[in-house]
Amino acid sequence: MEIKKTAMDGTLESSDIQITVSKGTNGVNIDLTSDVKERFGDDIIATIKKVASDFQLDNVNIKAVDQGALDCVIKARAITAIQRALGNSEEPAWEAL
Amino acid sequence: MENKLGRVLPETLMEKLNLKPFETTVIGHPIVQRTAPKVRVSNGDDKVTNDLKKIVQDNVKDGMTISFHHHFRNGDFVFNQVMKIIMDLGIKNLTLAPSSLTGAMNDVAIEAIKNGTVTNITTSGMRGSLGEEVSHGILKDSVIFRSHGGRARAIEEGDIKIDVAFLGVPNADRCGNANGMYGEEAFGSLGYALMDANYADKVVLLTDNLVDYPNTPAPINQTMVDYVVEVDKVGDPDKIGSGATRFTTDPKNLKIANLVSDVITNSSYFKEGFSFQTGSGGAALAVTRYLRKAMIEQNIHASFGLGGITKPMVDLLEEGLINKLMDVQDFDKAAAQSMKDNKNQQEISASWYADPDNKGAMVDQLDVAILSALEIDTDFNVNVLTGADGMIRGAVGGHQDAGTAKLTIICAPLVRGRIPSVVKSVGTAVTPGDSIDVLVTERGIAVNPNRPELIDQLKNVPGIDLCTIDELAEKAEKIVGKEEPLKFDDNTVGIVEYRDGTVIDTIKQVKD
Missing domain, CATH: 3.40.1080.10 (Glutaconate Coenzyme A-transferase)
Structure with missing residues (x-):
């Protein structure tokens, strides 16, 4: 699928994650900032990658600023940010959910 | 070299500094030699x-x-x-x-x-x-x-x-x-x-x-x-110090505080003349408020409150619910101010408070201690010194000392954000599990298996959900996922002594 615009979801509150999705040219790039990167960085990146692949994104830049969010939060924020970037947030993407 | 907690200690460094590995929380009756300072004589002018x-x-x-x-x-x-x-x-x-x-x-x-x-x-x-x-x-x-x-x-x-x-x-x-x-x-x-x-x-x-x-x-x-x-x-x-200590409104902390109070009031230690110490964390402070209610209802008075003093403890003193505050430091302005107004708020030295090698410290007389933790492991060992990233970000404080109380309760949320508080092995062991009797989280309460009589006292209390500490560690892991182990360099940046001077753990340099 094609990213139409840069879009964002999430806050910088504790236990949340802010995810910004923008156009990319060179595969799926994830830039993660997190206080728990040493302990959970791979998990967080894998969760976001999985969502990106559910939406069949091949080229995308994703910036994630994590404040200790749990997996379910990361997934929800990623889905919303990606749908906003795709311009289809009005239609739930059932396959991806 | 390993100590009794299974912590690996750097042999060469231990030998160089003439340090011994931690063995036991029991101090016994050794004869020790005190030192004395040099005095430059003066008439005071x-x-x-x-x-x-x-x-x-x-x-x-x-x-x-x-x-x-x-x-x-x-x-x-x-x-x-x-x-x-x-x-x-x-x-x-x-x-x-x-x-x-x-x-x-x-x-x-x-x-x-x-x-x-x-x-x-x-x-x-x-x-x-x-x-x-x-x-x-x-x-x-x-x-x-x-x-x-x-x-x-x-x-x-x-x-x-x-x-x-x-x-x-x-x-x-x-x-x-x-x-x-x-x-x-x-x-x-x-x-x-x-x-x-x-x-x-x-x-x-x-x-x-x-x-x-x-x-x-x-x-x-x-x-x-x-x-x-x-x-x-x-x-x-x-x-x-903060002006007036703020009463936490965090529902998780309040639930933990309420549970801690339930554990205390249903234990055999809650009786006329009992004594207690609380830490200064949100949940620990709130415990004092819940305890107050139970003390009034059951007409029970504390003989003393110990350690770092806060406003909620001063309130109990002024209400006549505590007879004496034995005060080694004051965490807030209200507690600092009240020392000069309340003759029953007694200043004590760190030695009187907690020194293991004297003729009796106040912590030895302490019934109940309510303490917090960054991490606690399934052997009940507590870390209050290093964070989940391995970085030094805390203090031993009076944790090991108050931990010798007859009933030591650790209160901690099961997880903080994505960081679990209950783990298989703590990053740095500061207070040995032998000292810890009960862990209270919002998701369940675990009693140290070496205290079967406490389990008997608490097991049929409505609202107290007893489980094993392994179950709590599993619950935490289920919520946050499996942590990757931290990577450290070989260099020892910190040595953590137990209160008797033996080495309970060391802290390694974090890897970039």
Whole structure:
């Protein structure tokens, strides 16, 4: 699928994650900032990658600023940010959910 | 080399420093030899000066051990003033032996380490930038972390030999009689500083409030003091302690506090004349409020409250629900203020409070201790020193000491954000699991299996959901996922002593 615009979801509150999705040219790039990167960085990146692949994104830049969010939060924020970037947030993407 | 907790200790370093591995929480009845300070005899005249630089120049030499107290907390101006003069004079290779290091000291402490002024540190803890720098190995030698009781013991037995103590006070007279209760920067109890005042070879008081002779009360008195230095300011009153302690509104903390209170009131220790100590964390503070309700309902009075004193404890004293507050430090302004108003709020030294090697410390008489934790593992070992990233960001404080109470309760949320509080093995063992009796989380309560009678007392209490600590660790992992192990370099940046001076764990340098 094609990213139409840069879009964002999430806050910088504790236990949340802010995810910004923008156009990319060179595969799926994830830039993660997190206080728990040493302990959970791979998990967080894998969760976001999985969502990106559910939406069949091949080229995308994703910036994630994590404040200790749990997996379910990361997934929800990623889905919303990606749908906003795709311009289809009005239609739930059932396959991806 | 492994100690009794299975912590691997660096053999060469242990041998070099002549340290022994931790064995047991039992102290027994060893005969110990105390040390005594050198005394430069004086009739008490000519102690007052405003030339701090000359006092430093005349008394501090390369390689000495100097000390400070942390009763001014984040409002401390004393450490920075003295250290800047020491650096200007080019004095090197000092050992820093404060009762603890607060955030206000971080920048100057880092500068002093980087330019070789300070080459060794022993403290209760450190936080923020200093903790991060030390965790990255800016000191060649390892920092020795000691509990408040452990520091008192180390000073008395000569493991810490203080050459010069620089002690800030909110009042003093010309001969050095001083207390912490009066003056603009009053902080209440001088508990930790009393060790330095009694055992340092040279005692330098710094004050901005010279009062008429003789000044009373005088927990630090003229027989201990070499110099009284007048300075512009010893501290910022607004940063010494929070004004009024805020009552937590976090539902998780309130639930934990309520459960802790239920554990206490349903245990055999909740009876007329019981005693308790609480930490200063949100949940621990709230416990006092719930406990108050139960004490009124069941007409039970506490014989004493111990340790770091907060406003909720002062309220109980004033209501007649606690007979005495035994006060080694004051966490908030209200507690600091009330010391001079309440004759039953007694100032105690760190030795009286918690020293394992004396003729009886107050913690030995303590029934209930409510403490917090960064992490607790399935052997009930507690970490209050290093964070989930391996960085030093806390203090031993009185944790090991109060942990010897008959009923020691750890209260902690099961997870904080994505960081689990209950784990298989703590990053740094500070208080041994043998000391810990109950863990209270919002998701369940675990009793140490070595306390079967406590399990019997609590198992049929409605609302108390008993489970094993392994179950709690599994619940935590289910929520946050499996943690990747941290990577460390081989360099030992910190040695954590148990209160008796044996080594309970070490802290390794974090890998970038």
